[in-house]
Amino acid sequence: MHIESNIRIILASASPRRKDLLEQAGASFEIIPSVGEEIITTKIPDKEVEELSRQKAGEIEARVLGPAIIIGADTVVAIDGEILGKPKDEEDAVRMLSNLQGRTHQVYTGVTVIIRTDSQREYITFSEATSVTMYPMTEEEIKGYVRTGEPMDKAGAYGIQGLSAVYIQKIDGDYNNVVGLPLARLYQELKKAGFDLTLSGRQF
Numbered sequence: 310m311h312i313e314s315n316i317r318i319i320l321a322s323a324s325p326r327r328k329d330l331l332e333q334a335g336a337s338f339e340i341i342p343s344v345g346e347e348i349i350t351t352k353i354p355d356k357e358v359e360e361l362s363r364q365k366a367g368e369i370e371a372r373v374l375g376p377a378i379i380i381g382a383d384t385v386v387a388i389d390g391e392i393l394g395k396p397k398d399e400e401d402a403v404r405m406l407s408n409l410q411g412r413t414h415q416v417y418t419g420v421t422v423i424i425r426t427d428s429q430r431e432y433i434t435f436s437e438a439t440s441v442t443m444y445p446m447t448e449e450e451i452k453g454y455v456r457t458g459e460p461m462d463k464a465g466a467y468g469i470q471g472l473s474a475v476y477i478q479k480i481d482g483d484y485n486n487v488v489g490l491p492l493a494r495l496y497q498e499l500k501k502a503g504f505d506l507t508l509s510g511r512q513f
């Protein structure tokens with residue numbers, strides 16, 4: 310597929326972490342967060358994040374005109390067959406962390422890239438899984454961490470890139486995937502489609 314290197318790139322996300330990661334790749338892009346209701350039809354974590362990433366990217370595609378690459382993503386934590394999104398309140402955050410501490414769980418991020426040129430339209434959807442093992446946390450540590458407010462906008466009620474780093478024993482897989490965007494996989498998938506994300510040189 311022929312894609313102009315100055316094609317408009319849109320990140321369909323309000324997540325500051327995703328913005329930072331895409332910037333890290335050297336990409337020039339705009340941000341248009343999705344606002345639509347998220348509709349979930351599956352309880353399989355990788356399918357769920359893929360589905361939600363498609364909805365986010367699809368919503369923005371419908372709102373913009375002309376050639377564009379639109380990137381949507383969604384992240385969840387999975388443990389014991391349960392899918393953890395963002396905590397509803399502090400009590401929910403304490404419940405999630407009590408379940409995660411001292412154990413290994415998976416973080417799934419689904420990504421959809423819609424490539425729309427003047428003549429073609431291509432959808433790429435994929436997901437990455439990363440295993441994260443946490444040290445045991447005392448009740449005091451959990452409550453203290455929740456009081457910082459950091460867990461509240463994050464899947465699984467923790468941010469590996471933040472204060473909770475002191476509780477992370479090991480990870481297996483892409484670290485950036487846990488933070489919300491599997492950057493290397495995104496670059497590779499776009500490269501396969503004929504586009505070099507790192508050379509996208511246009512500022513809007």
Ligand SMILES: Cc1cn([C@H]2C[C@H](O)[C@@H](COP(=O)(O)OP(=O)(O)OP(=O)(O)O)O2)c(=O)[nH]c1=O
Pocket residue numbers: 321322323324325326327342343365382383384385386395416462463464465467468469470487488489
């Ligand atoms: C597990 C984990 C998640 N997260 C974040 C990544 C995501 O921003 C968030 C999960 O929420 P999402 O619903 O995936 O994304 P979002 O609501 O932040 O942004 P948008 O829908 O506009 O794209 O959790 C971390 O920052 N660190 C972590 O360690």
